[in-house]
Amino acid sequence: MKKFIFFPLSLLLLSTAISGQVRIKKDNNRDIQKKETKKTVQPPVMIEEPLLISPTLKKTYDFSNVKICIDKSNNYDPGPRLSKAYPEIPKLNSNGQLEPQVIRQKLTAETNKMWPTESVITVAFAPNQTTNFVVNKVKQYAREWEKVANVSFSFITDWKNAHVKVSFIKGGSWSWMGREVLNNPQGQTTMNFGWFDDNTPDIEFRRVVIHEFGHALGFIHEHQAAGARINWDVEKVYAYFAQINWSRDDVNRNIFAKYSQTSTNGSSYDKTSIMHYFFPEGLTIDNNSFSFNTDLSSLDKLYAKEIYPFPPRPTTQTGVLSTGDDCDAIKFIVEYNVIPGNFIEFSLEPGVDNSGKVVTWWKQIGIPLLGGAENRDMQLLADGKTTKVTISRNIIDETRGMSFAKAKFLGVHTGLGFTWKVWEALPGGCRVRFIWQNDHCY
Numbered sequence: 001m002k003k004f005i006f007f008p009l010s011l012l013l014l015s016t017a018i019s020g021q022v023r024i025k026k027d028n029n030r031d032i033q034k035k036e037t038k039k040t041v042q043p044p045v046m047i048e049e050p051l052l053i054s055p056t057l058k059k060t061y062d063f064s065n066v067k068i069c070i071d072k073s074n075n076y077d078p079g080p081r082l083s084k085a086y087p088e089i090p091k092l093n094s095n096g097q098l099e100p101q102v103i104r105q106k107l108t109a110e111t112n113k114m115w116p117t118e119s120v121i122t123v124a125f126a127p128n129q130t131t132n133f134v135v136n137k138v139k140q141y142a143r144e145w146e147k148v149a150n151v152s153f154s155f156i157t158d159w160k161n162a163h164v165k166v167s168f169i170k171g172g173s174w175s176w177m178g179r180e181v182l183n184n185p186q187g188q189t190t191m192n193f194g195w196f197d198d199n200t201p202d203i204e205f206r207r208v209v210i211h212e213f214g215h216a217l218g219f220i221h222e223h224q225a226a227g228a229r230i231n232w233d234v235e236k237v238y239a240y241f242a243q244i245n246w247s248r249d250d251v252n253r254n255i256f257a258k259y260s261q262t263s264t265n266g267s268s269y270d271k272t273s274i275m276h277y278f279f280p281e282g283l284t285i286d287n288n289s290f291s292f293n294t295d296l297s298s299l300d301k302l303y304a305k306e307i308y309p310f311p312p313r314p315t316t317q318t319g320v321l322s323t324g325d326d327c328d329a330i331k332f333i334v335e336y337n338v339i340p341g342n343f344i345e346f347s348l349e350p351g352v353d354n355s356g357k358v359v360t361w362w363k364q365i366g367i368p369l370l371g372g373a374e375n376r377d378m379q380l381l382a383d384g385k386t387t388k389v390t391i392s393r394n395i396i397d398e399t400r401g402m403s404f405a406k407a408k409f410l411g412v413h414t415g416l417g418f419t420w421k422v423w424e425a426l427p428g429g430c431r432v433r434f435i436w437q438n439d440h441c442y
């Protein structure tokens with residue numbers, strides 16, 4: 001069979017899951033697939049790809065051989081997506097007071113095809129269909145998603161049980177959408193790469209693999225996103241795609257059909273998305289031009305993080321507590337995600353006061369525990385040693401604040417009239433350091 005040639009087209013963007021109305025019927029896809037594999041298509045004359053490619057890219061790759069992907073869907077509704085929201089950590093001001101909570105507007109509509117955050121999606125490759133080189137390239141570029149979305153791909157050899165089943169049958173490249181792969185009783189291939197070999201340029205591996213794995217995460221074609229406003233010159237689009245033997249129906253489904261606003265949840269239309277097809281100039285009535293996208297756009301990355309969020313990054317909050325007694329000043333430093341998530345580590349350290357003297361003597365900070373007791377192991381003694389206390393987060397009594405006490409006049413251990421209750425800002429996994437910087441007025 002003569003190698004078939006398609007005109008360039010890159011895909012695009014990312015947005016969300018697919019709605020029923022634009023789902024591609026399997027049978028139709030099969031037809032298209034057949035057409036793709038059997039027909040030899042001449043490069044359309046109307047395309048001038050080099051104009052769209054940077055000189056650097058042009059040197060490394062001939063884009064006249066770029067192919068189109070047509071994507072499949074199996075009409076399976078996996079049900080509501082279980083999405084995970086990480087709690088926002090409230091801000092502490094420099095006095096140790098909780099800042100008023102800012103409610104961040106989250107994207108609301110979750111689409112059913114998306115995976116739960118933190119999913120481990122298993123991927124297997126059909127044996128003996130391609131080289132190790134190609135398989136490794138697919139793995140490499142699939143993992144690009146792991147940098148921007150909190151999911152991971154686990155490459156396994158167990159074809160039967162893998163979520164995503166990847167084949168390398170010559171022809172089209174396509175993928176099922178997101179969690180549709182969970183309903184695959186006949187163990188069908190769910191993703192295909194139809195034109196990779198050892199001579200495929202890296203940029204083409206990147207473009208196509210990221211795009212198809214974007215579908216596997218539930219992202220749709222950007223040019224079909226609800227927000228896409230493309231003023232197609234309809235007849236010209238039909239004529240253009242007729243060159244690769246697409247019927248008007250194929251074009252309607254793969255180009256013109258829009259996902260409904262309610263079934264998808266996307267950023268504003270992003271024509272630089274990796275999920276956007278490339279279209280040559282002349283197909284819109286307003287002479288819109290499209291870039292040839294070969295990598296995740298900045299909006300792709302941003303939106304992937306919104307849909308598949310990562311836990312809050314480790315940060316630090318700091319300030320100084322004033323107890324109101326004797327000009328006491330206690331610096332606090334909260335570090336996040338630094339110890340196992342079900343514990344908090346507290347420590348009390350000596351500071352150096354304004355006169356240059358190390359603050360020691362007896363000091364104590366108490367942690368309120370459920371049942372009314374208090375952990376009082378956190379003490380600063382004359383030896384000036386730091387004391388550390390690690391407490392299970394779930395035995396802390398959040399209705400009470402931490403208590404502060406010190407040796408006062410004549411060494412009498414005295415509770416200070418100050419408590420610190422900011423438990424919302426002290427989740428499990430954090431370390432709270434107290435540095436008693438001053439313990440008397442001048």
Ligand SMILES: [Zn+2]
Binds near residue numbers: 011070071211221
């Ligand atoms: Zn696609």
